[in-house]
Structure formats: C-alpha cells, structure tokens
Amino acid sequence: MKRTRNFSIIAHIDHGKSTLADRLLELTGTISAHQSHGQVLDDMDLEQERGITIKAHAVSMKYVDEELGEFTLNLIDTPGHVDFTYEVSRSLAACEGALLIVDATQGIQAQTLSNLYLAIEHDLQIIPIINKIDLPSAQIEETSATLVDLIGCDPDEIICISAKMGDGVPEVLKAIVRMIDPPSGDPEAPLRALIFDSIFDTYRGAVPYIRVFDGTLEQGMPIRFMSSNKGYMAEEVGHLSLKRVVTKSLSVGDVGYVIPGCKMIRETRVGDTITGSKDPAREPLPGFKLIKPMVFAGLYPTNTEDYADLRDSLEKLALNDAAFTWEPETSIALGFGFRCGFLGMLHMEVVQERLEREYNLDLITTLPNVEYRVTTESGEVMKIDNPAKMPLISRQMIVEEPFIKTEIMTPTDYIGPIMKLSLERRGEYKTTEYLDGSRVNIKFDFPLTEVIYDFYDRLKSISRGYASFDYEFEGMRPSNMQRLDVLLNGEPVDALSVIVHQDKAYEWGQRLTRKLKVVIPRQLFAVAIQAAVGSKVIARTSVKALRKNVTAKCYGGDITRKRKLLEKQREGKKRMKQIGTVEIPQEAFLALLKVDED
C-alpha cells in the first residue's frame, strides 16, 4: 500500500497526455521504446483518428526510484471530452494525485480547468507540468505564472518537460512517488471497490476496472454491486499491465479488474461500489450517479432490409457502451428504426461512425434532440424524446427542457462575440472570472438544445480556436417550446419535426426550408417545402422539377453502356429515401444539423 501511487493525467486534447504516458511506460520498462509507436492508452481506432480518448483505461508500471526503491504506479486515464464529465470524475476519485499537463504554446483550456477543479474537489495532489518546452513558441513564463495563480503552487514545483524528446520525464516519476500520497484505507473493513470504468470482453463479458478502497477482493469470492444489489462471483481478479495479469487478490489501494461473469456492461456501472456478499459494507463509496443519455436521435437503415442488421449491431454496441440506449420506434417517413440516446453530440457521432464503419451499415440519422418533460392539464407527466411525439402545446400545459451549466474559457479579445453567440442561444449569463490579465472564465446556463447544434463549432470559429468549453447538467426548467413540422408536397414528414423555442420558430422554419431546398435534388416532380407550427405555415419554398435527364444518343453500341449508367442512377436512388413521391438523400437529415448562420 505504501509503495503504490494512483494517479491520472489531466490535459487538454493534444497537449501531450498520450506522449507523456508513452514515455512513462518506456522509462519504467513497461514497454520498450520501439513498441510505443504511438499512444498506448488510446486503443480504439476512432480515438486515435480523432485524437480524443473516449474510454478510460488504466495501466500499472513498476518504477524503481534511485533513493526510495520500488513502487507500483497506476496510471488511470480519463476520457477527454465534455460529454464524459462524470466518467472523468470517477477516474479521478480512484486516484490520490494528478499530473496537470499544460501545453506551453497553448496555455490552459476550459476543460482542463474544470477537470482540475474536479481533481481539487477530490483532494488530489496536483503535479503541475508544462509540456512542449522544446518548441520555440513555448511561453514557459506566462504558463508558469498562470499555473501558480491557479493552484497556488510554488513556481519551483512546476516541472518543465518535453514529452516528445523525453526531457524532464524522470523528474515527473520522482515527483509522483514523492508528492502523491500513498493510498489509505482499512484492510480489515468490509470490501469496497470503486468501478471507474468497465469494458466488454467478447469471451468473458463485462470487465469492471476497479480501485480497492477498503478490504480485500479475492478470487472466487461472492460479490455484489451496491447500486443494483445484484450478486456475482469474482471469477477472476488481476492487475492491469498492458494486458490483464491474473492475481489471487487485490487489496487496499490496488487498481485492477474483476471478472464477475456478467453479460451486460450495464450492470457494471461506472461509479458503483463492489462489496462482498458475505460481509457487505454498510455504505457505498460516495459519488455514484446513474448516467442518463441527454441527446436523442432516430437511427434508421437506409434500406429497410437492413433493419435486423441494425438491431443486432445496436445490441452489440450497447454491450460495451453503457451510456448508449436504444429502443425500437417507427416513423411514417422512414419506417422501422430506433430511438437512441447519447451522452452528447460527440458520443452520437462516435456511435454513428462505428455503426457505419465497423458494422457496415448505411444509416439515416434524424436531427438530434434533448428530452422534454410535458405536464398536461390533468397533471399527467410525459417524457418526450422524439419531436414527432410532442403534443400540441396548449396554454395549460407545462413544457420543461434540460439546462446545463457551462464554463467558457477564452482570451479576453473574444468576450464580445461569445456574449453575442450565447445570448442568441438563450444563454443566461452568470459570472466572469479573470484567470489572469488576458484570460477569462465565463459562466452561463444554457438550454441544452441550444448547444447541441453546432454551438461548439461556432464558438471555435468566433474565437479563432482559442475558446474552450465545458458543461454539466443543471436541471429542468419551464420553457415555451413548440413542435415545428416540415411538410413536403403538403405531407408532414415526421422524421423532420423539431422542437424549438417559440421565439425561434420562424427562424428555424426559414432555416430548415432553405437547407432542404439545397439538399433535395431536382427530381421528376416539383417539391413544395413548408414549415408549420400546428396548422400555421411559417415558411415555404420549393424545388423545381428536373427538366432533362436523358442521354442524347442511344444506338447499337450504346445500349449496354446506357443500361450500366441507368443501373448506377438506380443505385444512387436506392440511397435516397422516398417519402410520398419525393426522393430525399439520406444526407438531408444530417445536413440540417450543420446550421449555417447567414
């Protein structure tokens, strides 16, 4: 226990977390230099491509300090995106310390700051590190001053490194064993182990990653998840090196895994406490929350024949993604599909891409939406996660929408445009905190629905990429929301309905009809596009009928070529969704998402 150190790395995307992790693994001999051709921690393809860490992972290292001897260091990775704040908090809860990495050329970012606050809340010892000092544009002094202000550390405590070249990395290891406390806990008390992550193994089922706080977890021991009170058997326990390494038991302070022989990852919830069935703990570890999806969208197969495939794929996907939910629904326009729930937009994109890439499915995704709570005149409460199901709102009804607390960190130059954007998005201004002379942290409350469409992209573009953003769910608040329908040739298309604030209905109507006019190709018949609230049409436009689609010559030698061309055209049409006599390209549904601002 005294020779164990559990820590995380807090860093903004691209500030060098993975590179430093690789160096630590190399220096401790956990991997050889040539093995770490890149970024051992991020092991899903998508993560590497997007440079984000979606799932937290953990790895143990043996470190021999020149003066103090041998230690076990457990590095617990944290997901690096705003959609995963809760997971981050659970990973941090499993540690006693955290490395705070700041890119000397970029300075500190909003998400890093909020993760830092989370770490401080959990009483973690912070080791401040400035990375990329090898770059000529490194602003070491300024960055160092900000860090001193922020965490009240001594300037000397800050370690300046180049994760890429390896400079300063040995000092990081020395600091870890000296500054971070060893884990504490009661080895005699009943078992309490925190699940900070859970992965799915095709052969073994759910594999929770855990940190033991009290007692001992032994192989073969009957265990129980405290939130669900479900009992299992610890079929296997072990440490997490680069692979799973079986051991007899895990004791206080240890980080490792347990295989409970449980098929559903959902039952091994992040933040839950594992205890022994025979001598259960009285209280679970604090901080458990049931994570709930915040953003919903309909997923439909482009070809109706793929419905069963899609269902199978969703089932498989949900096995290793506990945050993702799905249930069957039907749309008049799109047929049979699923209403899926996601933590946020990035989570949605990732799931969508995995379905298309790993499962080879052609999908139509409807415009995403948040979940509303509607209270009818008679006091009945309905949860609406599909705009098509939103009833017409009468004056006696109450609609509530989810609000989030956000922090936007920006250089002062961009305060103006950010204020403007935030007000456009119905943001409610709270406070501005000056971090130093040139950077501020602005707090707003936003309706979640206003940030799920392109808010982040807009924020980035108006601040030339400097502003960063973080959020947390705040609560439900009453709002004047309405359903806006889209009609094509007079027929409402349920899959295109959206729920919008009363004051924005007109703007949305204009925007949707204009977008549709661009994405719906000219075709055999003219297409009238309308947007309506109830029976009131508030915007309209049309796509003129196509006038010419024919090859001029078709003689003896052309007939085969022509048939092949026609087959291609028909293939193209198969990728379109036919609604009434209107052909809509599948991209249309998502193109609506990329809301332009003109």
Add this chain to the structure above:
Amino acid sequence: MLDPISLYVHVPFCQRRCPYCAFYSVESAREEEITSYPRLLLKELQLIKESWRGSSIGTIYFGGGTPSILPPSLVESVISAAKEAFQFEDDIEVTLECNPGTVDAGKIEAFISAGINRLSIGIQALNDDRLGFLGRIHDMNQAVETLKIATEAAGVDVSADLMAGTPLDTRESWYRELEKLLPFRPDSLSFYSLTVEEGTDLALRLEKNEKICLGSDEVVDLMMYIGDRLADAGYRHYEVSNWALPGHECRHNLHYWRRGRYIGLGPSAHSFDGKRRSWNKPDVTSYREALNNGNLPPSEYEVLSDAEVMSEWVYLALRVADGLDFGEYQEMFGEVPSSWKSLLEKTAASGYGDFDGVRFKPNDRGLLLADEISARILG
C-alpha cells in the same frame, strides 16, 4: 420465321477529329489504309455468316467515323457481299452517313447507284461560327450545297444531323438556321445536345474554365423551341433526339430501340442476338490483327439476365414516342409491377405525356426525362 435483322457497318476514319467527339476513329488515314479497310469487313462477314444463317436483312447502316470517305465502289462491294451472305428484304433500308466536305454531286450519285437509299448528313450547324466552334471540316455553304444535292437526288431519303447547345446558340440563331434548313424538307432530322465527353478536347477546355456548353435549363429551352418549330413544319418527335415526316423514321434505329437483333461489322461494332451482346476489338489495328489470324474479332460479350433484358426494354421504350405499353410488357415479362400505374399517372398529370392506363406515351418534355422516368419506374 425470325424477324429480319439489321447490319451495322462501322467506318472508323475521319478527315479530321472534331473536338467534342468521343467515338473511335482514325484521323487523316492514308489512302491505302482506307481503301484496304473494306476487305477486312468482307473477311469478318465471311467468318460470322454461319452463325446468322437463314437470317434476312431489313436494314443496313454505314456509320462512323465518316463513311462517305469511302469510294462508292467499295461501299457497293460490302453491300453485295452482304446480299450474297444473307437474304435482303424487298424494302431494305440502306443508310450511309455522309459529311459535307467529303462528297460532291457525282459521289452522291455513285453512292445511290451502289445501293444507298438513305443519306444521313452531318450538317451540325447552318452558321459558320457554330461550325467553327464545333471544329467541323465544312462551312455553311458546303452544308447547304450538300443538302441541296441530296434532297434533289432521286431515290434517297435524306436525314440531317444537327447539334444544339454550344455557347453560341440562341433562340435567334436557331430561328435563322431552321429557316435555312426546313425549306429543303429533309425526310428526317436528328438534334443532339452537345455534351462534354471524357477525354475530348472540349473536356480539356472545360477544365480550363472555358465556357463549353449551355446550362441544362437553357438547352431544354432551346430544344423545346426547336421541337415546336419542327412540329409546326409537320415533323413528328419519335425519339429523344429524332424527328421525321410521317413514314420516314429511320427503321434501322427503331430496330435498336425495339431490341431487334443486329450484326455489327468493324472495330468496336456491337452485335446482338436477343440475349447476347458482343463487341469487336476497339481499334483498327487489333481488329485487323485478329482477322488476319483468322479469328473472329469480338473481344468481349455479355449475356443479359432476365432483369437486364427487362430494364433495357423499359428504358428503350421510354425513349420513343410510342412509349411503354403494359400489354407488351405483360407478354414478355409477366405481371406489371403494381407501383407503375400510379407513378405513370402522376408523370402524365405533371405534363410529361399521356397515359390511358395501359400505355404511357411521353411528349417532348417527357422524352427529355426518359432516364429519370426509367430510373423511377425501375426503382
């Protein structure tokens, strides 16, 4: 007794290549190469005639390239060889494509004596600027002259090919060209719209952002205008690009659109026996080599599946004014798919043709959408 077949004879030589043309043809070939070419055709004919034994020929078409480059005597030798190999129908139609600038009155007379009874003249434009843009070898006077000789000659039907859609085209330019053209009363007319084919000079120029053709809507406007003028003059729009005085439709082409059987002689020519379509080696050299080795020249073939036969039938039917008939469909393919009726009703109601519940006949506007309607119908 099977229906008569058609014979296509490809002549892959041109005096000069036109910048929009993607057909295979050899530019400024030596005299000797041209005059020795018909011997290859005769050789091919000898090799294939067995497999078409007992067929009679309803139409012959010398296409190109520029067939009028050939000496009439050699055209005659091919016709006689065909007559020896197969029977000729009494009313056989024998067409020769003929470009202004390659013929005079004497040559045209000689072609007629050789057995040609239909001349398809590559007029393209009756306006020197447009002819220049199209890079043709002839000018307007030569075009008018050729038209005059051909239409005055006895014993031939005359057809004229024209090209619309260059950036120089306007309604006024077309008004004037039609004023020059129509008094000759050609028996039939083809109007093509200029398209930029891959690998042509025009494609290169388009890449350099030169304006090469009119926008699709502008072309449609012109075609509608031309169509109206031709209708007023008594021509019937019988296929996407073709008009004719009643009874003067090109039977050779109609044969293709009705999916009749045909033999193609010459490089890149296609043959079709109702199920199997084959095509010859693409260029003169490889074609000649194959024949000199005593081999049949086809280089590739496809055997159509039932679904392919059906889709060809549908799209070809929708290209002609007679349109698509449910009765004919049923005879060949069985039950008409249930969705067709409402789709064709809506198509007719949208102003693209007439539909009486069993036959859809596209009008001028509908013919321009033939591929769209086919793709929709076939789903």
